[in-house]
Amino acid sequence: MFTIGPPRGEKKTRTAKTELNPRTTRYEFLGPPGALAICIGTPAVMYAMYFGCSEEYGGCPLPLNGYAVASALTSWSWWRALWDTQAASLYLSYYGFLVVCWYVLPGKHVQGLPMRDGQVKTYKVNAFATMLVLFGITAAVLWRHGPDPFTIIYEKWVGLLTASTLMSFALALGCYLASFRDGALLALGGNSGNFIYDFFIGRELNPSLGSLDLKSFNELRPGLMLWAVVDIAMACTQAVRRGGQVTDSMWLVVLFQCWYVADALFNEPAVFTTMDITSDGFGFMLALAITIEPFLYSLQARYLVFNPIELGPVYTGLILAVNLLGYYIFRAANGEKNDFRNGRNPKNLQYMTTESGRRLLTSGWWGRSRHPNYMGDLLMGLAWSLPTGFNTPLTYFYVIYFTILLVHRQQRDDEACRKKYGKDWDRYKTIVPWRIIPYVY
Ligand SMILES: NC(=O)C1=CN([C@@H]2O[C@H](COP(=O)(O)OP(=O)(O)OC[C@H]3O[C@@H](n4cnc5c(N)ncnc54)[C@H](OP(=O)(O)O)[C@@H]3O)[C@@H](O)[C@H]2O)C=CC1
Numbered sequence: 211m212f213t214i215g216p217p218r219g220e221k222k223t224r225t226a227k228t229e230l231n232p233r234t235t236r237y238e239f240l241g242p243p244g245a246l247a248i249c250i251g252t253p254a255v256m257y258a259m260y261f262g263c264s265e266e267y268g269g270c271p272l273p274l275n276g277y278a279v280a281s282a283l284t285s286w287s288w289w290r291a292l293w294d295t296q297a298a299s300l301y302l303s304y305y306g307f308l309v310v311c312w313y314v315l316p317g318k319h320v321q322g323l324p325m326r327d328g329q330v331k332t333y334k335v336n337a338f339a340t341m342l343v344l345f346g347i348t349a350a351v352l353w354r355h356g357p358d359p360f361t362i363i364y365e366k367w368v369g370l371l372t373a374s375t376l377m378s379f380a381l382a383l384g385c386y387l388a389s390f391r392d393g394a395l396l397a398l399g400g401n402s403g404n405f406i407y408d409f410f411i412g413r414e415l416n417p418s419l420g421s422l423d424l425k426s427f428n429e430l431r432p433g434l435m436l437w438a439v440v441d442i443a444m445a446c447t448q449a450v451r452r453g454g455q456v457t458d459s460m461w462l463v464v465l466f467q468c469w470y471v472a473d474a475l476f477n478e479p480a481v482f483t484t485m486d487i488t489s490d491g492f493g494f495m496l497a498l499a500i501t502i503e504p505f506l507y508s509l510q511a512r513y514l515v516f517n518p519i520e521l522g523p524v525y526t527g528l529i530l531a532v533n534l535l536g537y538y539i540f541r542a543a544n545g546e547k548n549d550f551r552n553g554r555n556p557k558n559l560q561y562m563t564t565e566s567g568r569r570l571l572t573s574g575w576w577g578r579s580r581h582p583n584y585m586g587d588l589l590m591g592l593a594w595s596l597p598t599g600f601n602t603p604l605t606y607f608y609v610i611y612f613t614i615l616l617v618h619r620q621q622r623d624d625e626a627c628r629k630k631y632g633k634d635w636d637r638y639k640t641i642v643p644w645r646i647i648p649y650v651y
């Protein structure tokens with residue numbers, strides 16, 4: 211008798227493989243066309259934010275001149291100017307330095323959540339130590355040579371942006387290709403079989419090089435740390451132009467954002483339980499973090515280089531208050547959940563027990579809305595834009611983009627929790643009806 215198909219043993223292996231790595235049947239982000247649009251659109255937005263808001267190209271915002279844009283896009287010399295070998299070498303050295311720091315600096319080893327194949331990943335926690343070394347080097351250069359060497363970041367912005375974008379692309383493509391090896395655990399949402407979609411969402415769940423976990427490394431380190439360094443460099447550039455003076459608005463932006471970065475790196479283990487790490491793959495979407503964070507999130511600081519603004523004590527105080535309130539909500543909410551998920555309940559908060567045995571907080575910050583931490587994050591985002599005044603909407607880009615990102619993220623999380631908790635989640639939603647901001651959304 212003949213059978214059609216692979217030999218018996220092979221069939222078993224194939225079944226086991228598809229059981230562990232089932233095909234993705236539902237698309238997010240409007241499927242492959244949406245993924246392609248974001249893959250092209252995000253880098254395009256980052257360049258547009260530079261060319262549209264830059265003293266060299268006529269201020270901020272640059273009046274849209276369709277003819278000028280078309281002639282730039284069709285000229286080879288314009289494309290050629292996006293590449294800068296010196297900037298690329300600088301960027302690569304920075305990235306290499308972070309990998310070396312991860313390797314040589316001591317750090318606790320922390321276990322992540324169990325994955326669906328039962329394995330548990332171990333992460334080396336030394337992001338904060340790496341930041342201290344980087345800030346130490348920055349302080350030493352400032353001390354020895356003053357602010358002048360840092361102006362290179364402002365001057366070589368486009369070259370650095372290109373180098374970082376290519377790095378994001380290379381990381382995502384490398385991980386996509388490596389995900390076809392035997393034994394790779396794929397992300398449930400990134401195995402559709404469509405190249406564009408899987409490349410964007412991330413096909414492999416936790417790609418690593420030896421014991422270096424590429425996803426958490428890239429989500430936290432190269433982007434966030436460079437963001438802080440870029441901000442400091444913008445303050446230095448302003449100081450060089452103004453005879454050593456830095457405006458109060460620049461101080462605010464740099465302090466707020468460096469604090470946010472330091473906080474994220476200090477709380478490194480908290481990232482191992484976010485949906486990016488536990489359920490999303492590592493694709494172009496997350497790899498873009500290494501570029502978005504330093505080159506898009508720092509727009510306000512770059513704007514203040516060529517539009518120095520003095521706020522005075524009243525506005526400075528008000529903006530400081532908005533940021534502090536945002537930070538307080540962000541930290542208190544994340545702290546309550548982290549404590550609770552680690553078996554502690556120091557504030558004696560109320561909770562409900564679900565059929566799965568897992569519990570959900572129903573009082574404290576998590577009783578006010580289903581994502582109180584997003585509300586705090588958004589308030590901080592607003593405080594980072596306010597120091598730029600109201601001369602241009604472009605410096606408010608971060609708040610708008612971030613609102614869209616968090617609303618979408620809240621919807622994805624809601625769906626995931628509905629799957630996890632079933633009708634208990636609906637019950638939780640009747641107890642806590644607001645999604646992010648109580649009485650608003
Ligand atoms: N600056 C930036 O660009 C960005 C910042 N962020 C920030 O990252 C942080 C992490 O965000 P994110 O991972 O999206 O989500 P959250 O930290 O909000 O975590 C969501 C998870 O919390 C658990 N949870 C939900 N409700 C409750 C409850 N009532 N009690 C206990 N646990 C609950 C659920 O997981 P389970 O039940 O399985 O534990 C749910 O999946 C946020 O502070 C956000 O602001 C996020 C995106 C971008």
Ligand SMILES: CC(C)=CCC[C@@H](C)[C@H]1CC=C2C3=C(CC[C@@]21C)[C@@]1(C)CC[C@H](O)C(C)(C)[C@@H]1CC3
Nearest residue numbers: 248252429430473474481484486495496498499502
């Ligand atoms: C569509 C598209 C291209 C999306 C890219 C989104 C990413 C830039 C963000 C997704 C989740 C993020 C988080 C942080 C930064 C931005 C990205 C990568 C984060 C590291 C910022 C600092 C916080 O304290 C955090 C650690 C909680 C946070 C985690 C999520």
